[in-house]
Amino acid sequence: MEKNLTTPYMDMVTSKMHIMDAQKHFGRLRDMLAEWSNDSGDLVNGSALLFPDFPPKKDHIYDKLYEKSSDETEVAALLSIILTGLLAVVERQLADQLPGGKFYNVDDRVRKETQSMPLHNLSSENLFARLDRLQKNMPNANTVTMEGIILWSHNKTYAYLNSLELKEKDALIQKARQKSPQILKAYRERKEMIRNKYREQLQEKQKQKLAKDRRTAERKDKIVDDISSQEGACKSREELELNIVNMTEKETFSYLQAQIRYQKNIHGIKKGTEKLDYQFQHKGKRFTAEQLKQNLVKILECENGHDQEATPITPANPEKKEEKLTALKRKLTDKIGNQRKQRKQ
Incomplete structure (x- = not known):
């Protein structure tokens, strides 16, 4: 899956490609998943090719994966189920870019409007990864400090300042120093407001929990009183x-x-x-x-311990296992069919 699907797909979305040009790749992805979900032989023997422009990277791990094995039949059956599920996800999430979708074969105006639109969200994931690293390396730093470090790195502020005249550079640095107390004051006020709001929410949750516990205790007391009036609970x-x-x-x-x-x-x-x-x-x-x-x-x-004895664990019946896989695949196939009908309506 990683060698033949995940990596080629990520290579495609991280390439310098217009988002509307990715439609042909999305269509091929859907078609190949549909083909491999019925016959995953190409994935098992290593001859699968998802995108000709982005072939799988062959290395020693790839060669090891495609050595002859006695488990190929079972792997093929499991792949068939997984790929059918992936097909359902692809048809649902990429419906607008597939044939019949509202962004399929758009005009030049839309292409121009979406020229700078990325194919992925790696940029935002990268920002959160930097934040996570800063929180581990600088556990006592406040949010303003970490935001400044991330923006300084992400916006290449150092290179920008060095490109300016010395006088203009000094003026910007002086202006930043003057605004620093104002920014820190706003940060502290915002932080205190968030803390107070969180404290209020916590107190409200505790109040609700206490009320719920009190109601539960009262209900149990009433139940015990009812049982006591019947000379106690039955034992047999x-x-x-x-x-x-x-x-x-x-x-x-x-x-x-x-x-x-x-x-x-x-x-x-x-x-x-x-x-x-x-x-x-x-x-x-x-x-x-x-x-x-x-x-x-x-x-x-x-x-009183008279419940049925536990059923002993027995080895899985291959025929029943195959029946379960077939039933699961049929269920996923029906789901795909229903999704297609809904899009046509």
């Missing part, structure tokens, strides 16, 4: 059967709800159970008392 199926034997249907329903609510909020959802086991309805339909009883019995059995 036998105890449950004994407690509800003389209850009416309405009393049984309320009793089961209280018991399930106690198990969920006090003990939490247990291993071997599902979230649905702790609910009182599903898809708008309320559970019957018998259904609630079955769910509570399941919860109690898991509580």
Whole structure:
């Protein structure tokens, strides 16, 4: 992937190319991904060529990658899935530059307006990389200092000052010194304002957390009180059967709800159970008392360690693995088809 896709693509976007001329490369990228997602043989045997103008760089790592291996069949299957996913991303994110997009085959006016538009965001990434390095090398420096260093380097201020007459250069330096206290004052005021705002937000979050914790505690207290009025929580199926034997249907329903609510909020959802086991309805339909009883019995059995034994780990079945890969690829292909339909509408 790195040798045949990533590096050639980055070589293309970092070249001195007009952004509108990159459309033919975007189109070829889409076409080659579509071809390789169906048959990734060229990527596996090393004969793939994404962009003729930007061939892959062949070195000792490249040669090592394309030595004969017994895993080529499995690699080809995995590549097919990955490339199908990449195809979906490319068709979605480059839709405006592909045939039918609003920036495909634009007129000369648009080409002129976009003449200085870069093909990448490496410039901004470079600035943040410099900032990250300065923060590590100068942990006590303030933001104004780091901004000045970055701008001095990025704008080539040193070379600009040396190109000026001595008198003009001294005047600019003197002006910068005079403005320094004013800039630092504005920086400190801004920093204090941001700090106060952050402090207010933190206090509000703490207030909300305390209120939420108080509500949770009150709810749990009420649940425990309800259970205490029913002579405590059930421990087993036998105890449950004994407690509800003389209850009416309405009393049984309320009793089961209280018991399930106690198990969920006090003990939490247990291993071997599902979230649905702790609910009182599903898809708008309320559970019957018998259904609630079955769910509570399941919860109690898991509580008492009677849940099902863990299924032993067995080696993956090659046929099932292939079926899963095929299903995943079909899902990605359907997604691509839906994206194409949406663009046509």
